[in-house]
Amino acid sequence: MDFLASVFNLSLLVAGIRIAIPILLAGLGGLFTMQANILNIGMEGMMLFGAWAGVVVSYLTGSVWLALTAAVAVGLLAAMIFGLFGVRYKCNIIVAGMGLNLFGAAFTMYLLRSIFHTRGSLSDPRISGVPTLNIPVIEGIPIIGPLLSGHSILVYVAFLLVLGVHYFLYRTPTGLRIRAVGEHAEAVKSVGVDPGRIQFLAVLISGAFSGLAGAYLSLAQLRLFVENMVAGRGFIALAAIYFGGGTPVGTMVAALIFGLAEALSLRLQTLGYPSQFMLMIPYVVTVTILIIVSRLANMPRRLKVPGAVEEVSMK
Amino acid sequence: MHKYLDAFLRNIVRPLLAVLVALVIGALVILLSHQNPWEAYNKMLFGAFGNFNRIAETLERSIPVILAALGTAVAFTSGVFNAGVEGSLYLGAFASFLVGYELTLPAIIHIPLALLGAMLVGAAWAFIPGWAKAYYKADETVTTILLNYVAVLITSYLVAIPFKDLTAGTQQTPAIHPSAYLPRFLPPSRVHIGLFIAIGVAIFLYWLLRRTTLGYNIRIVGMNGSFAEYVGVDVPRTMIKAMLMSGAIGGLAGACQVMGILRRFVDGFSPGYGFEGIMVALLARNHPLGIILAGLFYGALQTGAAYMDRTTAVPKELLNSMVAVIIFFVTAEGLFAFLESSEALREKLRRWHILKGHGGKGGLNNGFPG
Numbered sequence: 001m002d003f004l005a006s007v008f009n010l011s012l013l014v015a016g017i018r019i020a021i022p023i024l025l026a027g028l029g030g031l032f033t034m035q036a037n038i039l040n041i042g043m044e045g046m047m048l049f050g051a052w053a054g055v056v057v058s059y060l061t062g063s064v065w066l067a068l069t070a071a072v073a074v075g076l077l078a079a080m081i082f083g084l085f086g087v088r089y090k091c092n093i094i095v096a097g098m099g100l101n102l103f104g105a106a107f108t109m110y111l112l113r114s115i116f117h118t119r120g121s122l123s124d125p126r127i128s129g130v131p132t133l134n135i136p137v138i139e140g141i142p143i144i145g146p147l148l149s150g151h152s153i154l155v156y157v158a159f160l161l162v163l164g165v166h167y168f169l170y171r172t173p174t175g176l177r178i179r180a181v182g183e184h185a186e187a188v189k190s191v192g193v194d195p196g197r198i199q200f201l202a203v204l205i206s207g208a209f210s211g212l213a214g215a216y217l218s219l220a221q222l223r224l225f226v227e228n229m230v231a232g233r234g235f236i237a238l239a240a241i242y243f244g245g246g247t248p249v250g251t252m253v254a255a256l257i258f259g260l261a262e263a264l265s266l267r268l269q270t271l272g273y274p275s276q277f278m279l280m281i282p283y284v285v286t287v288t289i290l291i292i293v294s295r296l297a298n299m300p301r302r303l304k305v306p307g308a309v310e311e312v313s314m315k
Numbered sequence: 316m317h318k319y320l321d322a323f324l325r326n327i328v329r330p331l332l333a334v335l336v337a338l339v340i341g342a343l344v345i346l347l348s349h350q351n352p353w354e355a356y357n358k359m360l361f362g363a364f365g366n367f368n369r370i371a372e373t374l375e376r377s378i379p380v381i382l383a384a385l386g387t388a389v390a391f392t393s394g395v396f397n398a399g400v401e402g403s404l405y406l407g408a409f410a411s412f413l414v415g416y417e418l419t420l421p422a423i424i425h426i427p428l429a430l431l432g433a434m435l436v437g438a439a440w441a442f443i444p445g446w447a448k449a450y451y452k453a454d455e456t457v458t459t460i461l462l463n464y465v466a467v468l469i470t471s472y473l474v475a476i477p478f479k480d481l482t483a484g485t486q487q488t489p490a491i492h493p494s495a496y497l498p499r500f501l502p503p504s505r506v507h508i509g510l511f512i513a514i515g516v517a518i519f520l521y522w523l524l525r526r527t528t529l530g531y532n533i534r535i536v537g538m539n540g541s542f543a544e545y546v547g548v549d550v551p552r553t554m555i556k557a558m559l560m561s562g563a564i565g566g567l568a569g570a571c572q573v574m575g576i577l578r579r580f581v582d583g584f585s586p587g588y589g590f591e592g593i594m595v596a597l598l599a600r601n602h603p604l605g606i607i608l609a610g611l612f613y614g615a616l617q618t619g620a621a622y623m624d625r626t627t628a629v630p631k632e633l634l635n636s637m638v639a640v641i642i643f644f645v646t647a648e649g650l651f652a653f654l655e656s657s658e659a660l661r662e663k664l665r666r667w668h669i670l671k672g673h674g675g676k677g678g679l680n681n682g683f684p685g
Binding site: 039041088089091092093094098100102105106109232235242279284291295 | 344396398411443447450451453454456457458460461462463465468469471472475476590593594597618628629630632633634635636638639640642643646647648649650
């Protein structure tokens with residue numbers, strides 16, 4: 001019982017929420033691309049650029065708000081590269097995503113070394129992090145207080161964005177168009193809307209979200225930039241989208257489950273248990289669910305990129 | 316009529332143009348960081364081919380990349396976007412360690428057995444996403460990328476707990492028996508016979524894809540799945556066979572690193588050979604023999620960049636950014652479409668008024684993108 005109490009407690013939940021946020025933010029952005037029938041492998045790179053821009057601008061200006069704006073802007077810029085090659089110039093979308101990830105990993109390191117002459121990481125007391133928010137009254141309540149209060153502001157933003165994304169996708173004309181492109185691009189074309197533009201828009205939105213997710217990593221969680229600090233979270237976000245059935249609320253639930261699994265594995269690691277198996281859980285569960293879901297054949301039409309594989313294969 | 320010219324434009328001129336664009340962008344970036352691009356590129360060239368040791372290092376670096384690319388290319392050719400060669404590579408590497416460490420045999424049996432073990436395990440790992448793709452249409456890109464993490468974590472556990480070398484500070488296993496070492500043939504460098512294995516696999520694949528029924532089936536499944544089904548090819552089985560080969564070759568790539576270079580399993584030993592393989596396969600457009608060239612090119616870029624990093628103020632990370640640029644420009648179908656065929660090129664030249672003819676609007680290929 002002591003063991004269980006030392007592992008499963010309130011601080012585990014709190015840690016789980018904090019770990020889930022970057023996955024949730026990127027996942028919410030990735031929803032737009034998924035709904036527009038674009039397999040967005042490039043979120044990893046967009047997040048890395050966002051994390052990098054956040055730290056650099058925070059370091060240079062000392063303003064965390066400017067830093068967050070810059071992270072979103074650079075995320076957009078990275079998404080523009082992805083959209084330009086993946087949507088406009090018809091690179092295979094998977095290749096464009098992988099190219100962007102490679103570019104993000106390499107170019108942020110390059111800039112770090114050629115501008116700041118440091119290797120590996122950039123940390124400095126001048127980098128100001130995202131402030132935390134203590135909610136009055138609630139913070140005094142036991143259990144609920146520590147669970148709901150005292151998080152980084154971005155945590156609250158992320159949960160509000162779940163509602164925002166839900167509203168945007170299902171209640172606005174643009175949201176409808178994005179979903180329509182995913183369902184049937186030809187039909188959208190026949191009513192005079194360019195599916196390519198809608199897809200480009202979805203890519204840009206995912207870039208903004210990914211930039212923010214990256215800034216969460218570098219400015220809310222750590223207050224520094226480390227090479228490859230995104231470490232697969234872009235892919236986990238993709239997994240969370242699948243896991244959550246392609247809806248904002250589902251993605252949120254999935255991100256929280258993944259966050260808890262990672263928090264649990266970190267906890268077990270400090271207690272001397274092999275963490276690798278816990279860390280595997282999100283991946284194994286996602287792959288299993290993906291196979292089951294594909295078998296039930298609800299999602300493949302929307303998630304499959306038409307022509308993607310054919311373009312790569314030998315001519 | 317223009318068959319060879321078209322192939323030349325598509326397979327040689329386009330990649331070269333992409334490399335040229337990347338070199339120019341790279342030079343601009345170097346200039347912006349107040350360094351001398353000419354000097355940096357010179358050092359890079361010397362670093363890749365400057366003397367015996369440099370060439371040997373290039374060869375050594377190319378072996379896992381060529382194999383990973385060949386593994387990727389088989390799956391791509393069958394239309395399965397296997398991003399999971401990295402996973403097969405890790406598990407295959409561990410399998411070759413197990414055979415090399417647990418058994419004591421004469422080298423003539425030990426080496427093939429360890430390679431075989433790696434291939435079997437690599438193939439088994441690739442079977443999971445292959446089967447899910449072939450029968451349930453589960454998106455293989457996502458499953459394979461996620462399974463890569465699982466494979467790395469499995470080996471990471473095995474190295475950390477059951478097979479840890481307690482005398483070493485890093486997470487690694489004890490050494491395998493010398494009878495399982497892949498012989499090196501260019502002393503004092505570490506270039507090993509894995510180079511010939513890689514070339515052998517490339518030739519085998521070329522033969523298989525062009526000259527056998529299975530290879531033909533793989534190609535038509537990749538080109539047009541519904542057509543393949545229509546003419547009576549068992550599409551799922553063909554996909555799975557291609558994935559099994561893909562995984563086996565990936566396992567071989569891992570085994571080559573363990574048996575030829577490291578001589579033990581080291582946690583996280585791959586700097587992403589699987590992903591490098593994807594890039595190289597794309598550069599070579601999945602052509603097995605082209606992959607040898609593209610793999611050597613990639614190996615040369617990596618060793619050259621590492622040398623440039625040591626001898627100039629230009630960090631080697633610039634190079635990987637350039638590789639990304641090359642990938643973008645090689646694969647952008649809509650960007651250099653006029654380099655696809657001689658007809659499209661002539662039309663483009665007409666429109667630019669370099670060639671005479673009815674350029675501008677109303678040309679032959681007016682609807683052609685680009």
